Amino acid sequence: MTRYIKKPIPIEAFQYDGDLVNRFGKPYVPQWFMKEFNKKNAYYGSLSKNEPPCELFIKTLEVSMHVSVGDYIIKGVCGEIYPCKKEIFEESYDKVEI
Numbered sequence: 001m002t003r004y005i006k007k008p009i010p011i012e013a014f015q016y017d018g019d020l021v022n023r024f025g026k027p028y029v030p031q032w033f034m035k036e037f038n039k040k041n042a043y044y045g046s047l048s049k050n051e052p053p054c055e056l057f058i059k060t061l062e063v064s065m066h067v068s069v070g071d072y073i074i075k076g077v078c079g080e081i082y083p084c085k086k087e088i089f090e091e092s093y094d095k096v097e098i
Contacts, residue, residue, distance in 0.1 A: 010096060012075040013089070016056065016067050033073060036081050042067075058083055 012030065020029050020037065027034045036042050036058075044053045047066070056067040060082050067073065072089040075081055084092075 009077055011077070011093070013072045013084075013093070015086070016069060016071050016073055016083070018069040020056075029073075030075075032075050032079075033081065041081060042073075 014029055021027050042058045045055055045057050046053050047055050057064045058067060058081055065083050067083040070086045071083045074084055
């Protein structure tokens with residue numbers, strides 16, 4: 001058996017707090033995410049037909065993924081975006097000061 005270790009590749013990410021804009025309607029999340037949101041790669045939808053579209057979803061290559069409050073949203077090495085649960089993110093990534 002051959003073993004591998006993941007290359008240390010810096011990524012960009014932010015923790016979703018349930019909103020994308022402040023009370024004045026100004027986005028406070030990274031511009032790269034708002035660009036994807038404006039291209040409809042991230043959108044608000046419903047978990048059921050009886051609910052208003054207030055849940056965030058991200059379109060990935062495989063499926064649209066629900067983003068829960070507290071999840072991290074990651075911009076991958078090829079510009080793709082996807083959610084990651086807080087526990088997995090904090091176990092997998094260390095913050096890098098620029």
